[in-house]
Amino acid sequence: MVEERIKMRKQLGLLEGVAIILGIIFGSGIFISPKEVLEKTGSVWSALIVWAACGVLATLGAMSYAELGTTLAQSGGDYHYINEAYGPLPAFLYLWDANFVFVPSTNAIMALTFTNNVVEPLFPNCPVNHISRKLIAASTICILTFINAYDIKFTTRIQNVFMFTKIMALVIIIIGGIVWILRGGTEHFENGWEGTKTSAAEWSVAFYSGIFSYSGWSYLNFMTEELRDPYVNLPRAIYISLPLVTVIYLLANMSYLAVLGPVGVTSTEAIAVDFADHALGWFKWAMPTLVAVAILGGLSVHIMTSSRMCFAGARNGHMPELLAHINVKCMSPMPSLVFLMLMSLLMLIPNNLTSLITYCTVVESFFTTLSCSAVLWLRYKRPELHRPIQVQLWIPVLFVVISTMLLVVPVISEPFAVLAGAGMTLAGVPVYLCLVRTTPSPIKRLSVRFTYFCQKIFLCVVEDKEE
Numbered sequence: 001m002v003e004e005r006i007k008m009r010k011q012l013g014l015l016e017g018v019a020i021i022l023g024i025i026f027g028s029g030i031f032i033s034p035k036e037v038l039e040k041t042g043s044v045w046s047a048l049i050v051w052a053a054c055g056v057l058a059t060l061g062a063m064s065y066a067e068l069g070t071t072l073a074q075s076g077g078d079y080h081y082i083n084e085a086y087g088p089l090p091a092f093l094y095l096w097d098a099n100f101v102f103v104p105s106t107n108a109i110m111a112l113t114f115t116n117n118v119v120e121p122l123f124p125n126c127p128v129n130h131i132s133r134k135l136i137a138a139s140t141i142c143i144l145t146f147i148n149a150y151d152i153k154f155t156t157r158i159q160n161v162f163m164f165t166k167i168m169a170l171v172i173i174i175i176g177g178i179v180w181i182l183r184g185g186t187e188h189f190e191n192g193w194e195g196t197k198t199s200a201a202e203w204s205v206a207f208y209s210g211i212f213s214y215s216g217w218s219y220l221n222f223m224t225e226e227l228r229d230p231y232v233n234l235p236r237a238i239y240i241s242l243p244l245v246t247v248i249y250l251l252a253n254m255s256y257l258a259v260l261g262p263v264g265v266t267s268t269e270a271i272a273v274d275f276a277d278h279a280l281g282w283f284k285w286a287m288p289t290l291v292a293v294a295i296l297g298g299l300s301v302h303i304m305t306s307s308r309m310c311f312a313g314a315r316n317g318h319m320p321e322l323l324a325h326i327n328v329k330c331m332s333p334m335p336s337l338v339f340l341m342l343m344s345l346l347m348l349i350p351n352n353l354t355s356l357i358t359y360c361t362v363v364e365s366f367f368t369t370l371s372c373s374a375v376l377w378l379r380y381k382r383p384e385l386h387r388p389i390q391v392q393l394w395i396p397v398l399f400v401v402i403s404t405m406l407l408v409v410p411v412i413s414e415p416f417a418v419l420a421g422a423g424m425t426l427a428g429v430p431v432y433l434c435l436v437r438t439t440p441s442p443i444k445r446l447s448v449r450f451t452y453f454c455q456k457i458f459l460c461v462v463e464d465k466e467e
């Protein structure tokens with residue numbers, strides 16, 4: 001009798017794929033980054049150029065990931081590609097940074113941003129202290145983790161609703177801006193180059209702020225094994241999502257600038273809400289709700305996709321074996337979800353996450369560049385691989401060259417972030433040498449016993465691997 005293999009179900013179609021990409025990209029970035037981009041570039045037209053350039057760069061990267069995702073059709077995204085191209089140590093270092101910094105800090109930031117957008121309208125005349133805000137953010141992370149662990153089908157249905165809600169919020173902003181411009185509100189574009197800055201360091205920071213808003217275009221690759229017909233649906237989801245995002249972001253920023261002007265954009269802390277106050281009349285009451293829903297959807301899909309990366313790393317022996325287990329009732333990687341939830345709750349403790357955001361952006365950009373360079377290295381190292389999609393060579397080359405140039409400037413402009421990122425990344429080397437490459441140690445034997453105990457709690461089994 002042949003045992004039935006336990007695997008992640010293929011239950012995501014093209015619509016769900018598009019919803020996952022848009023669900024992450026349309027998060028908090030478009031409601032935070034316009035101010036930073038305009039401050040660093042100095043003028044209206046230069047800010048719009050940065051937004052367009054970031055969209056083009058993200059599209060080039062996404063096209064490269066389409067080749068990687070269809071050539072190496074396994075869950076794990078960047079981790080899997082780096083592991084195949086450059087070996088286990090660089091892959092482990094990516095996993096180390098992602099699981100202990102990238103993912104939990106992003107979850108904490110999005111949860112706090114969601115809390116701020118909910119609390120302010122509900123208690124306009126009653127200040128809410130930091131502890132209360134953090135408790136709401138922690139509850140949000142826990143509830144979304146439970147939903148993701150309990151039923152993936154229900155989660156993907158929610159993502160579809162969130163996706164359309166986010167697009168509706170941005171479309172309302174775009175329509176409000178177009179109406180404003182048609183009524184003659186073009187004065188802020190007439191001298192649009194005035195105040196343009198020439199500092200390469202400031203422009204690089206502007207690009208990083210724009211890239212932060214586009215981040216998430218690679219996250220569908222984390223769930224390749226759960227995507228139906230991935231050779232068709234993965235590239236289609238990418239090709240639909242990225243041009244749509246670029247156009248929406250450009251039009252949304254034009255609307256912000258037309259209504260609020262450069263002074264209004266740089267002085268606001270809630271750009272969508274201020275825009276609604278000026279341009280939407282009686283409908284302004286809906287904007288805080290729509291923004292909160294948009295951020296909530298981004299957080300939910302980020303929790304879902306990032307857990308697959310942790311799961312893939314554990315399956316390869318780069319994380320504790322427990323995290324490679326699947327709940328047999330819900331068919332979800334419940335231990336990975338719980339682990340990342342706990343790490344995210346820890347990230348809520350600090351009061352200032354600004355430096356952490358800068359650190360995350362720089363180091364994550366480094367690993368994204370490394371992943372895209374895997375397209376070039378695998379073409380040379382493993383030309384025999386079947387490539388259902390093979391992008392033109394200039395696409396990954398251009399992405400790697402531009403991204404590398406953007407990585408050089410922060411060494412001068414943001415040395416603390418670069419040093420912190422390098423230090424955190426290199427700290428993973430002794431962990432890898434001591435706990436991953438060594439023969440079974442007392443720590444590993446204890447981990448095996450703990451895993452057996454937790455199997456009974458989470459009702460999990462290890463995913464069977466194909467021979």
